[in-house]
Amino acid sequence: MDWLxxxxxxxxxxxxxxxxxxxxxxxIPIDHQQACPLCDLPAVGHLCPDCQSQKPSFDLLRSYGVYEGALRQSIHELKYENDLALADTLCHLLISLYKQQNWTIDLICPVPLSPQRLRERGYNQSALLAQLLAWAVSTPFNNKALIRIRETRSQVGLNAEQRRINVKNAFAARSKIVQHKAILLVDDIATTSATLSACAEALKAAGAEKVYALTLARTVHLDSS
Ligand SMILES: [Zn+2]
Ligand SMILES: [Zn+2]
Known part of the structure; x- marks a missing residue:
């Protein structure tokens, strides 16, 4: 195909x-040594102010790079161009990040899109990444463990507190699938990590034991999202 x-x-x-x-x-890779031990935002030797004021529900979040320049551009392409080959290329960044962690994962799940957004876009870019990662590291993948139970408005333009409220109780997880398991959540970008935290909360309410999260990119300044 590449030849044609x-x-x-x-x-x-x-x-x-x-x-x-x-x-x-x-x-620009995220420097995990100079980052919040929970959520990977810049902070040295202590929790970042966000995590201090409201501890996220996930156990650990790690992101590959800063959401700008080439990484930002290629995630944008992935989101709107349905380019499977690009997903494969970007997934290699996630695989290398995953291999730096010492996690034992039972199940890999994407952050779900709302049914409406899924209809409009036709696919979930986070599910593509999660599926490719799961294959690469021989770990079960499940696209149905976590669902969005209500529509939420876009997080763009909202501050940290508004983002938390916007996604609160927007997700539910299936106990049968996640109970007693260590789950890895995959998303393309984390901004305030409010969405990942809301997903983790739903997973834990359904009995998940641990919830880790990986994203390709991390916004380090709120207004650049
Ligand atoms: Zn933090
Ligand atoms: Zn280039």
């Missing part, structure tokens, strides 16, 4: 690769 339709870089458009080497090198 030569790929081009999702970030700069150069022909040849889905994400060219020079764009990949521009991605």
């Amino acid at each position: 339709y030569p790929p081009s870089c999702a970030a700069c458009g150069k022909k040849g690769e889905r994400l060219c080497t020079s764009c990949q090198q521009q991605i």
Whole structure:
């Protein structure tokens, strides 16, 4: 297929690769040593102010890179272009991040889209990433463990507190699937991590024992989302 339709870089458009080497090198990795031990936001040796004021429901969140430049551009392409090959390229970043963790995971789940958003877009980019990661690390994947039980407005433009309220009780998890398990949640981006925390809360209410989260990108300034 690449011979018939030569790929081009999702970030700069150069022909040849889905994400060219020079764009990949521009991605700024999150420095986990200089980050909040819970949620990966910049903070050294202590919990970040967000986690101090409201502890998230997940046990740990790690993100690969800062949501800007080439990473931001390629996630945008993934979201709106349904490019499976690009999902595969980006998933390699998640795989390397996953392998740096010392987690024992029973089940990998994506953050679900609302049924309405899913109809509009036709696919869930987080489910693509989660499925590819699950294959790569030979771990069960489940797309139905976690569901969105109500529509939420876009988080863009909301502050941390508004985001928390916006996604509160928006998710539910199926006990039969998640009970007593260590779950890995996968999403493309984390901003305040309010969505991941709401998902983790639902999973734990349904009996999940541990909930970890991985995202490709992390917004480190709220207004840039
Ligand atoms: Zn490029
Ligand atoms: Zn934190």
